[in-house]
Amino acid sequence: MEQIFTAMGAKYNYVAYIILMMVGLYAMIVKSNLVKKIIGMSIFQTSIILFYVSTAYKTGKTIPIVPYDAHAAVQAADFINPLPHVLMLTAIVVSVATLGVALALAMKIYRQYGTLEEDDIHEDLRSEEGKS
Amino acid sequence: MIVLTVIVGLLMAVGLFIFLTAAVGMIRFPDFYSRLHPAGMIDCMGVLLTMGGLALFALFDGGISLASFLNFAKIVLIVVFIYITSPTATHAIIDAGMRAGLQPWTKKKDM
Amino acid sequence: MKITGLLTVIICGALLTYYAMDFPDFGDGRSPANTYLSPHFLENTMHDAHVPNSVTTILADYRGYDTMYETTVVLTAGLACFFLLRRKESTSPPARFFRHVPTGLTLRIEEGGKLPAENSKVFTRIDSLWAPDSLIIRNTCRLIIAFVQLFALYVVAHGHYSPGGGFQGGVLLGSSIILFSISNDLRRTLKRFREKTAAVLGAIGVLIYSGTGFVCLLMGAHFLNYEALSPLLGLKTGDPMARSHGIFSVEIGVAFAVMSVMIWIYYNLSSAGKHDEGL
Amino acid sequence: MSLPIDFIVLALVVICGIVAISVKDLMAAAIVFSAYSFLMCLSWAVMGAVDVAFTEATVGAGVSTVFCVAAVFHSTRRTKD
Numbered sequence: 069m070e071q072i073f074t075a076m077g078a079k080y081n082y083v084a085y086i087i088l089m090m091v092g093l094y095a096m097i098v099k100s101n102l103v104k105k106i107i108g109m110s111i112f113q114t115s116i117i118l119f120y121v122s123t124a125y126k127t128g129k130t131i132p133i134v135p136y137d138a139h140a141a142v143q144a145a146d147f148i149n150p151l152p153h154v155l156m157l158t159a160i161v162v163s164v165a166t167l168g169v170a171l172a173l174a175m176k177i178y179r180q181y182g183t184l185e186e187d188d189i190h191e192d193l194r195s196e197e198g199k200s
Numbered sequence: 201m202i203v204l205t206v207i208v209g210l211l212m213a214v215g216l217f218i219f220l221t222a223a224v225g226m227i228r229f230p231d232f233y234s235r236l237h238p239a240g241m242i243d244c245m246g247v248l249l250t251m252g253g254l255a256l257f258a259l260f261d262g263g264i265s266l267a268s269f270l271n272f273a274k275i276v277l278i279v280v281f282i283y284i285t286s287p288t289a290t291h292a293i294i295d296a297g298m299r300a301g302l303q304p305w306t307k308k309k310d311m
Numbered sequence: 312m313k314i315t316g317l318l319t320v321i322i323c324g325a326l327l328t329y330y331a332m333d334f335p336d337f338g339d340g341r342s343p344a345n346t347y348l349s350p351h352f353l354e355n356t357m358h359d360a361h362v363p364n365s366v367t368t369i370l371a372d373y374r375g376y377d378t379m380y381e382t383t384v385v386l387t388a389g390l391a392c393f394f395l396l397r398r399k400e401s402t403s404p405p406a407r408f409f410r411h412v413p414t415g416l417t418l419r420i421e422e423g424g425k426l427p428a429e430n431s432k433v434f435t436r437i438d439s440l441w442a443p444d445s446l447i448i449r450n451t452c453r454l455i456i457a458f459v460q461l462f463a464l465y466v467v468a469h470g471h472y473s474p475g476g477g478f479q480g481g482v483l484l485g486s487s488i489i490l491f492s493i494s495n496d497l498r499r500t501l502k503r504f505r506e507k508t509a510a511v512l513g514a515i516g517v518l519i520y521s522g523t524g525f526v527c528l529l530m531g532a533h534f535l536n537y538e539a540l541s542p543l544l545g546l547k548t549g550d551p552m553a554r555s556h557g558i559f560s561v562e563i564g565v566a567f568a569v570m571s572v573m574i575w576i577y578y579n580l581s582s583a584g585k586h587d588e589g590l
Numbered sequence: 591m592s593l594p595i596d597f598i599v600l601a602l603v604v605i606c607g608i609v610a611i612s613v614k615d616l617m618a619a620a621i622v623f624s625a626y627s628f629l630m631c632l633s634w635a636v637m638g639a640v641d642v643a644f645t646e647a648t649v650g651a652g653v654s655t656v657f658c659v660a661a662v663f664h665s666t667r668r669t670k671d
Contacts, residue, residue: 163649
């Protein structure tokens with residue numbers, strides 16, 4: 069146990085990402101409201117992005133915009149790793165697109181069943197099956 | 201240089217103190233409208249002081265050049281836009297609160 | 312259900328913590344993620360494309376295919392919202408509200424009543440959950456929107472040298488229109504920026520991106536290899552500025568697509584697909 | 591050593607995330623989620639990912655809040671959990 073705490077002290081970003089991922093997963097599994105589930109999905113996505121950005125960080129180094137003079141040789145060790153930033157930049161924009169589609173689906177479900185709670189929708193479905 | 205450090209440090213310290221009073225006010229005040237009062241007004245003053253300190257530092261630290269002047273101008277523009285938008289946002293929120301029917305808190309005499 | 316979910320989450324978290332102990336430390340410059348490919352990108356961005364911001368170079372040049380299909384995904388999301396929510400048949404609300412402009416009176420007209428003319432100067436239609444016509448908010452937003460759009464263009468054009476680029480600039484342009492729609496109303500916005508315009512502009516954005524790649528193909532190089540554009544731009548072969556201009560054209564395409572898709576999704580979500588009364 | 595500000599921001603992010611899924615009012619959940627996005631953007635800016643932070647500030651704290659509020663406006667605000 070002691071070992072885990074000392075090992076995690078140097079990796080507190082990874083601890084934060086694990087906690088956020090657990091929060092998002094809990095919301096997606098347990099909460100019955102659809103908008104809550106969608107917010108949980110967004111939290112899950114942001115936790116993954118936090119993980120990627122954390123791997124790119126180098127202590128005491130500067131942002132990945134290299135100096136303008138082209139003649140000086142660029143030392144890559146002086147800059148933060150830009151590759152995960154690029155991957156996550158597109159992931160954020162795709163996440164807002166999926167958020168829009170998910171909210172549209174939730175609104176469609178509300179229009180059909182008059183509720184956003186998953187339990188009530190299941191009851192509605194069951195009673196419809198019983199009738200037919 | 202020591203004059204610049206003192207002025208910038210003083211501006212930042214006073215600005216941060218004003219932010220602190222705004223935060224305390226947002227927690228301690230009794231109702232919606234009086235809570236929005238520090239959130240809307242005192243934040244503007246804090247932004248002016250802290251950003252003013254940062255702008256002076258950006259302009260004079262390391263000599264006046266085009267790059268440092270551009271940094272200065274960007275920070276001044278931030279302050280200008282906060283001064284335009286923040287009161288409007290407070291106005292809109294309070295307007296929405298009035299239309300939603302929130303009663304302002306008053307000191308009850310017979311209690 | 313609650314217990315099962317909690318148990319799943321805790322097991323998941325415990326496993327992740329166990330494996331996170333083997334990760335390299337936070338801020339380690341010599342970790343595997345920081346060593347193999349990205350030093351090459353960082354050292355060659357000025358030489359290859361003459362773009363100091365290495366994120367932009369990787370986004371639009373080294374990983375151009377990735378970004379192209381991301382743009383397509385965004386456009387597909389806009390289409391999905393449209394097909395899910397849009398209702399063409401007009402479900403007229405039970406009552407409509409009009410403001411008589413000279414006096415400021417509000418009229419409530421029941422269904423079946425005589426409505427004023429569509430483009431009447433005297434009566435303006437207002438939403439049923441109407442906000443009072445606030446001069447302060449309307450004029451401040453009118454002032455701010457111009458600056459937001461100017462800043463968005465700056466972000467798109469200056470993405471080579473500072474943080475920014477097509478995605479951010481596109482979202483800023485979209486949010487300026489959304490701000491207009493919130494401060495005024497949806498119908499007035501739809502008169503200025505119609506839904507058809509949004510759809511066509513989104514498609515045009517993706518077309519600009521893939522068209523740039525296709526022009527490179529026509530010039531005899533690989534798809535999205537911007538070096539082949541140099542004869543068209545009047546540059547010498549091998550000039551890195553050709554890649555810089557190629558990246559810029561691609562960023563414009565991304566900005567178009569993202570802007571119009573954001574506005575399109577907002578139109579459909581805020582009016583529940585009816586395009587009648589907005590937020 | 592930039593540990594304290596980094597650590598405080600991450601702690602606030604976790605608190606905001608927990609509040610966003612546990613609050614009973616969906617409109618409040620949307621607003622707290624916006625605050626969560628903004629704090630996350632601050633944490634990325636501290637970590638040097640300026641492009642990612644800029645995108646999150648425009649997308650996560652701006653547009654996605656508007657989408658959430660629009661969806662809640664056209665459905666219901668109440669929730670059982």
